[in-house]
Amino acid sequence: MRALTLEPGTAGSLRLTDLPDPTPGPGELLVEGLAVGVCGTDREIAQAEYGWAPPGRDRLVLGHESLGRVRTAPEGSGFAPGDLVVGVVRRPDPEPCGACARGEFDNCRNGRYTERGIKELDGYGAELWCVEPEFAVALDPGLAHLGVLVEPTSVVAKAWEQVWRVGGRAWFEPRRALVTGAGPIGLLAAMIGVRAGLEVHVLDRVGTGPKPRLVEQLGATYHHADVDEVASRLLPDVVIEATGVGDLVFAVMRHTAPYGVVCLTGVSQTGRRTEVDAGRVNRDMVLENDVVVGSVNANPRHYRQAAEALAGADPDWLDGLITRRVPLGSFAEAFEPEPEDVKVVITLDDGH
Incomplete structure (x- = not known):
């Protein structure tokens, strides 16, 4: 599969990398990536201002504003192949503080949380990715390509x-x-x-x-x-x-x-x-x-609130927020802001 990777702390290291297809762990979903949004955090990571690779690795798969379609799902997960989903960004720390232990890890007290595509966990900027069901949120099928707006929402x-x-x-x-x-x-x-x-x-x-x-x-x-x-x-x-x-x-x-x-x-x-x-x-x-x-970040409750808000919004208005869609093969264009940009999205299913 192709993935958007970089070496955190090294400017100019962002590139398209061929990686082995991921194998879902016990209970995980395998998801076909459809799109990933680009925001200021992604640009800061690309400019070596921020970001951490997974332990023991030099490179990080970028992307935290996700959208994908379930390819395989274990029985009893609550998901089925074909479901439209987004992945939650933050994970609680392994020895949880009081907030993390209660599911409020967006308000982590000790800073040992991890984040997909940002801090010590690979992101969603790949043609395939895996996610635990408790960190996946199902979307209304009517959202289609607009579901990439769930994370900022x-x-x-x-x-x-x-x-x-x-x-x-x-x-x-x-x-x-x-x-x-x-x-x-x-x-x-x-x-x-x-x-x-x-x-x-x-x-x-x-x-x-x-x-x-x-x-x-x-x-x-x-x-x-x-x-x-x-x-x-x-x-x-x-x-x-x-x-x-x-x-x-x-x-x-x-x-x-x-x-x-x-x-x-x-x-x-x-x-x-x-x-x-x-x-x-x-x-x-x-x-x-x-x-x-x-206020920063969000937990699964807020993702569900966001999915509900977007499902009830005018799809034409939401579509107007996405001012540019860039194919994965031309990813560099998404990191060069243009004067009338609102939201720039990289499409992962560009049929290369």
């Missing part, structure tokens, strides 16, 4: 779950949400907010291209003005922050409604200094009972 499903849990500490009936960043995470967060009946606003720096159109098709409102101007006018009850831009993060923290919840999903670059009136931020958060919470 699981991230925002968890983010929204955190928002509702935090808000639930007292009476919480939000009306208005602001999503900052109109990449895949931001747009999918906006989709879930609209489905929840909120008035959703999306802020991004571009004024043209597919992003404003996708937001408008959702029935949300698109903005590309100054963040202070937009946020101070809206005073959102909820903010889903999906950029990781330091100045923007603190700007939205300053401009929420009382009892506002800000959920941070964007990872900031280190080394960039931002001037912040820390006293004002502290004062506002205390006097208005505001909350800022970080």
Whole structure:
């Protein structure tokens, strides 16, 4: 089989590799890979900024945004040949912390978790892969090629779950949400907010291209003005922050409604200094009972929530998120961003 592999820590090592077909272990599914999404994490790993190979190995199979079709499934697994599935990314550590032991390994306390395609486990960027049934999620057959969006949707499903849990500490009936960043995470967060009946606003720096159109098709409102101007006018009850831009993060923290919840999903670059009136931020958060919470990764519950959300979404709108499909043989093109990219997907069944 062909697989997309690299040597973590070595820039320029990404290549297409011929590997032996995998043999499923006891109880595992054998899955034919259909597609794998490419995100910022994948590009960082390819640029040697991140990533770990499996123990005793130099190379890692890349890819954590999966989509596949079951080829073989053991009896009693709950799956059958032909089922459309995605694989969960994270695995609990071998000596689980309290969170991992309770299935909440997305909130691992000791950092000894592993991740498919990222940390010490081969990913899903291969023509064939194996997965344990408890880490596979079945999809509605109607999703077809759109199922590759489940992993990023699981991230925002968890983010929204955190928002509702935090808000639930007292009476919480939000009306208005602001999503900052109109990449895949931001747009999918906006989709879930609209489905929840909120008035959703999306802020991004571009004024043209597919992003404003996708937001408008959702029935949300698109903005590309100054963040202070937009946020101070809206005073959102909820903010889903999906950029990781330091100045923007603190700007939205300053401009929420009382009892506002800000959920941070964007990872900031280190080394960039931002001037912040820390006293004002502290004062506002205390006097208005505001909350800022970080959220990353997802567990199987969030994958199931994501699969349900996508199954109920407009397939034409979802298809608009995937702005480029690149065959596996031309994988390098997927790692060169283009101006109007939203989500780039590598197809694994390109019939070479």
